[in-house]
Amino acid sequence: xxxxxxxxxxxxxxxxxxxxxxxxxxxxxxxxxxxxxxxxxxxxxxxxxxxxxxxxxxxxxxxxxxxxxxxxxxxxxxxxxxxxxxxxxxxxxxxxxxxxxxxxxxxxxxxxxxxxxxxxxxxxxxxxxxxxxxxxxxxxxxxxxxxxxxxxxxxxxxxxxxxxxxxxxxxxxxxxxxxxxxxxxxxxxxxxxxxxxxxxxxxxxxxxxxxxxxxxxxxxxxxxxxxxxxxxxxxxxxxxxxxxxxxxxxxxxxxxxxxxxxxxxxxxxxxxxxxxxxxxxxxxxxxxxxxxxxxxxxxxxxxxxxxxxxxxxxxxxxxxxxxxxxxxxxxxxxxxxxxxxxxxxxxxxxxxxxxxxxxxxxxxxxxxxxxxxxxxx
Numbered sequence: 001x002x003x004x005x006x007x008x009x010x011x012x013x014x015x016x017x018x019x020x021x022x023x024x025x026x027x028x029x030x031x032x033x034x035x036x037x038x039x040x041x042x043x044x045x046x047x048x049x050x051x052x053x054x055x056x057x058x059x060x061x062x063x064x065x066x067x068x069x070x071x072x073x074x075x076x077x078x079x080x081x082x083x084x085x086x087x088x089x090x091x092x093x094x095x096x097x098x099x100x101x102x103x104x105x106x107x108x109x110x111x112x113x114x115x116x117x118x119x120x121x122x123x124x125x126x127x128x129x130x131x132x133x134x135x136x137x138x139x140x141x142x143x144x145x146x147x148x149x150x151x152x153x154x155x156x157x158x159x160x161x162x163x164x165x166x167x168x169x170x171x172x173x174x175x176x177x178x179x180x181x182x183x184x185x186x187x188x189x190x191x192x193x194x195x196x197x198x199x200x201x202x203x204x205x206x207x208x209x210x211x212x213x214x215x216x217x218x219x220x221x222x223x224x225x226x227x228x229x230x231x232x233x234x235x236x237x238x239x240x241x242x243x244x245x246x247x248x249x250x251x252x253x254x255x256x257x258x259x260x261x262x263x264x265x266x267x268x269x270x271x272x273x274x275x276x277x278x279x280x281x282x283x284x285x286x287x288x289x290x291x292x293x294x295x296x297x298x299x300x301x302x303x304x305x306x307x308x309x310x311x312x313x314x315x316x317x318x319x320x321x322x323x324x325x326x327x328x329x330x331x332x333x334x335x336x337x338x339x340x341x342x343x344x345x346x347x348x349x350x351x352x353x354x355x356x357x358x359x360x361x362x363x364x365x366x367x368x369x370x371x372x373x374x375x376x377x
Contacts, residue, residue, distance in 0.1 A: 006133065007051040010058055013131065014047060016148055019065040021128065022050040023057035026135045029248040030059070030128070037061050038125065057134035063111075063125025068155075070109030071123045072163045074102040079119040087162045095148035097132060100140035104129055106148060108155040115164070116241050122163055137253075194224065199242050207251040211261060217242055218265040232266040281317055282333050285309040293376045297351060303334045304344055308353060308376070315374035322357040322371040345370075352376070 084091035111124025198220035294308035
């Protein structure tokens, strides 16, 4: 499709009141900082800069910025057709896009966030969807089955429209159950606020943190009483949700790779959230009287006294061996920046309260925290 046609299409979406953004051609992840576009629509001048000079995909930012636009994403053709047969009045009117595997149905819904439902998602503010004439990474071109107009962008109750409660016995076609699993149930996935929070908190910021964040995600789930003794294979739906949300920031696109890493992480979790040894030692350090040297040298600095007490208790726990403590961990515990924590470590070394055994963050020891020995008592 020519640049002129793409720009014309972008301007048409803009005139509908939609907020559109550029996506690299043949990709789904945005390369611009589109957070600001959740509040303010770009003007026509910006659209001409984005879509007037080279090939791109185009996406609409959902939510208030696009007049409350929402999307029901059907992952499979069968699921969409079953819904359409049950709700023909809506199916024959609402703007609908044929995607690589299923359909996107658009409406005015003023929905917050993304809800994971049977074989798809109900998407609202905080997300975006590719629009025609975008090209899917698999090469499929997004196409309008029913184009959007002011007359068919209906304000709907998602329950009455069948977007939340409707489901069939069709399992997702994009991923087949492994032989060790029971076939996936088609009922809507119910995610409580605690699980949703764990998913959001553990999403990686870039591909370099992916493996660590998968581990933190698994640890977060295992911290919940209902999953403490769970078979990790029963948690695949949650992993799929995490993977979908993480896709814009990671290079590993295949769900199988994330699933493998999650399964490997689960048995390695020794301490769930709230039960880490450092937290137990920190709580003990707070309760005990600080060391005499800390009271004498830092009488007005309560956090510095706690840091000295923490180092003393870490040394007691380590016995004759040196103990590990990073500036970032110390900063989080004391609620100061890691730079401030680093300055305090320097002071404790200078005052001969701590002795560095092995320096962390060096070419020889790049990823490990510094090893200290508590030398005050």
